[in-house]
Amino acid sequence: MAEGVCVITEFRDGAFRRVSFEIASEGRRLADELGGPLLAIALGDGVTEVAPDLGGYGVEKVYVVDDPLLKDYRAETYVPIAAEMLESIEPKVVLSAGSVDGKDLSARLAARLEAGLATDCTELKIEGGALAAKRPMYAGKALAWCSWSEGAWPQMATCRPNVMDCLPPDTAKKAEIEKTNVALPGSNLTLVVKTEKEVGGKLDLTEAETIVSGGRGMKGPENFAMLEELATLLGGTVGASRSAVDSGWRPHADQVGQTGKVVTPTLYIAVGISGAIQHLAGMSSSKYIVAVNKDPEAPIFSKTDYGVVDDLFRFLPVFIEEVKTLKSTC
Amino acid sequence: MDVIVLLKQVPDTETKIKIDADGKSIDTSDIKWIVNPYDEYAVEAALRLQESDGAMVTILSMGPERAVEAIRTALAMGADKGVLVDDPATEGSDALGKAKVLAAALRSMDFDLVFCGHRAVDDDENQVGIMVAELTGIPHLGMAVSIEVADGKARIERPLEGAKVTLEATMPALVTFGGAHAVWNPRYASLPGIMKAKKKPLEQKTLADLGVSPDEVGAQAAKMQVTSMGLPKERQAGRVLEGDTDEKAKELTRLLHEEAKVI
Numbered sequence: 001m002a003e004g005v006c007v008i009t010e011f012r013d014g015a016f017r018r019v020s021f022e023i024a025s026e027g028r029r030l031a032d033e034l035g036g037p038l039l040a041i042a043l044g045d046g047v048t049e050v051a052p053d054l055g056g057y058g059v060e061k062v063y064v065v066d067d068p069l070l071k072d073y074r075a076e077t078y079v080p081i082a083a084e085m086l087e088s089i090e091p092k093v094v095l096s097a098g099s100v101d102g103k104d105l106s107a108r109l110a111a112r113l114e115a116g117l118a119t120d121c122t123e124l125k126i127e128g129g130a131l132a133a134k135r136p137m138y139a140g141k142a143l144a145w146c147s148w149s150e151g152a153w154p155q156m157a158t159c160r161p162n163v164m165d166c167l168p169p170d171t172a173k174k175a176e177i178e179k180t181n182v183a184l185p186g187s188n189l190t191l192v193v194k195t196e197k198e199v200g201g202k203l204d205l206t207e208a209e210t211i212v213s214g215g216r217g218m219k220g221p222e223n224f225a226m227l228e229e230l231a232t233l234l235g236g237t238v239g240a241s242r243s244a245v246d247s248g249w250r251p252h253a254d255q256v257g258q259t260g261k262v263v264t265p266t267l268y269i270a271v272g273i274s275g276a277i278q279h280l281a282g283m284s285s286s287k288y289i290v291a292v293n294k295d296p297e298a299p300i301f302s303k304t305d306y307g308v309v310d311d312l313f314r315f316l317p318v319f320i321e322e323v324k325t326l327k328s329t330c
Numbered sequence: 331m332d333v334i335v336l337l338k339q340v341p342d343t344e345t346k347i348k349i350d351a352d353g354k355s356i357d358t359s360d361i362k363w364i365v366n367p368y369d370e371y372a373v374e375a376a377l378r379l380q381e382s383d384g385a386m387v388t389i390l391s392m393g394p395e396r397a398v399e400a401i402r403t404a405l406a407m408g409a410d411k412g413v414l415v416d417d418p419a420t421e422g423s424d425a426l427g428k429a430k431v432l433a434a435a436l437r438s439m440d441f442d443l444v445f446c447g448h449r450a451v452d453d454d455e456n457q458v459g460i461m462v463a464e465l466t467g468i469p470h471l472g473m474a475v476s477i478e479v480a481d482g483k484a485r486i487e488r489p490l491e492g493a494k495v496t497l498e499a500t501m502p503a504l505v506t507f508g509g510a511h512a513v514w515n516p517r518y519a520s521l522p523g524i525m526k527a528k529k530k531p532l533e534q535k536t537l538a539d540l541g542v543s544p545d546e547v548g549a550q551a552a553k554m555q556v557t558s559m560g561l562p563k564e565r566q567a568g569r570v571l572e573g574d575t576d577e578k579a580k581e582l583t584r585l586l587h588e589e590a591k592v593i
């Protein structure tokens with residue numbers, strides 16, 4: 001009989017991505033409620049070395065396949081291995097990362113296993129011995145609770161990065177490792193031609209704790225240097241409205257909103273952004289929202305914790321100096 | 331070359347969402363419907379292949395009668411023909427149910443490439459395209475921000491957290507489109523385009539035509555369902571800081587540090 005929880009980790013460039021620890025922590029909580037073990041699947045090139053560390057987040061046992069062919073995520077290698085593992089482990093609940101690769105893997109697995117999948121979940125709970133998942137729809141304009149049909153197996157969910165609480169790891173605890181050698185399919189239908197790292201290791205918006213976004217009010221690409229400076233001081237990253245992206249001032253990956261990234265940082269600072277419904281949809285669930293706008297009637301002010309009505313070109317330099325002073329004294 | 335674009339009709343992004351009396355879905359009474367923006371990018375990419383390689387572009391959609399309008403929009407942009415799967419038995423399908431219907435429709439069609447948005451901005455599920463690739467047994471190149479097609483292969487670039495990746499797949503393949511409006515700049519339907527679209531072939535099909543049994547799809551086959559839907563808690567507009575620029579800058583720094591404790 002299916003029992004317990006299994007998390008599918010994401011390993012890249014020699015380390016687990018943080019979202020893996022978030023889903024492991026969440027998995028631990030669910031497994032305690034459900035009864036049954038917390039297991040993990042770890043696939044990658046060189047993953048054996050760090051796999052035991054998952055124990056620090058409450059994982060009891062990790063099923064590992066370590067192979068140079070697993071260096072990059074490719075559906076034709078990852079999907080059959082993970083599907084076979086899930087069929088033999090038979091967990092009741094499967095959690096995976098709502099990342100670019102995690103989305104591909106989990107949707108393929110759900111189709112292969114004929115499973116129900118709730119994507120981008122922001123809250124999970126156990127109800128009557130089964131999973132219930134909360135997920136935003138319409139870019140967060142609505143929130144839905146989802147449940148799985150009687151007998152549907154497994155109950156699969158992906159978690160949005162940066163949302164689930166990550167436990168402080170107990171570094172003394174190590175997970176048991178079960179290594180499997182599998183003959184990897186030789187099929188070469190897809191090929192990773194190259195991977196170019198973002199210069200300066202720019203944090204992805206979906207994973208940033210602080211985002212400083214600029215809109216049309218920034219007047220031109222050169223003025224984003226101020227936002228870059230502020231973001232760096234605060235350990236965050238820069239985002240943009242669609243107007244700023246459409247104007248060619250910022251790369252498309254910076255766009256926040258219903259047709260950009262939906263973000264949930266601890267602090268979101270909107271500078272020269274009016275707060276169109278599509279933009280608000282993408283950032284309204286940030287913990288703290290600050291807006292700087294010279295128009296007191298701008299709709300963005302209906303969502304802000306702290307509003308600054310001022311000319312951004314006057315306000316920002318002064319504010320940046322204040323933050324610098326604060327940082328130098330603490 | 332045959333390119334099929336999977337297209338979904340969704341509520342306009344301007345829509346202020348209201349919850350339906352059933353408490354599990356949205357109230358659709360006053361909704362204006364549009365083509366899912368990411369599917370629009372897919373149509374644009376397909377039309378560029380029509381121009382460069384003479385690709386035949388077919389729009390495939392699943393939905394009620396009103397979805398005809400979304401298909402016509404794509405035909406007016408320049409697509410060659412359309413197919414709508416309209417069957418009441420598909421109502422209430424989960425992502426897998428929808429993918430099964432679309433995969434079944436693809437089985438009866440010729441294609442080298444299947445294009446669609448990486449997600450539809452209504453359910454935001456990010457599943458259906460990928461599941462269609464899995465059920466059809468073809469590679470999936472996800473969240474493309476560029477595409478090149480040559481020598482039986484499709485090559486895309488796509489963002490990965492903190493990196494940009496170039497991927498290649500042997501055709502037939504399914505490509506889901508990402509990026510932003512600025513990346514694809516989908517063309518508008520021109521007036522002559524709209525006139526022509528009225529005469530382009532648009533076929534309607536039922537599950538029986540596709541050989542799909544009604545109990546494989548729809549609400550009763552769904553593995554997962556929405557049990558309740560609500561609106562997010564309204565954020566309370568907070569305080570607007572007082573004083574001159576210096577005072578506001580000091581006060582904001584203090585509030586973020588001492589009250590919110592986020593800097």
Ligand SMILES: Cc1cc2nc3c(=O)[nH]c(=O)nc-3n(C[C@H](O)[C@H](O)[C@H](O)COP(=O)(O)OP(=O)(O)OC[C@H]3O[C@@H](n4cnc5c(N)ncnc54)[C@H](O)[C@@H]3O)c2cc1C
Binds near residue numbers: 258261367
């Ligand atoms: C299908 C569709 C999808 C969309 N998706 C998105 C999306 O994902 N994300 C998104 O952001 N938008 C999206 N939009 C666009 C959205 O409707 C708005 O057009 C856009 O968000 C406006 O950007 P903005 O706030 O930067 O510009 P504006 O609305 O022009 O606002 C600029 C603001 O800057 C202020 N300002 C100007 N100068 C100064 C100054 N010196 N000091 C201080 N303040 C100043 C002004 O008061 C104003 O409020 C979408 C639109 C459509 C149709």
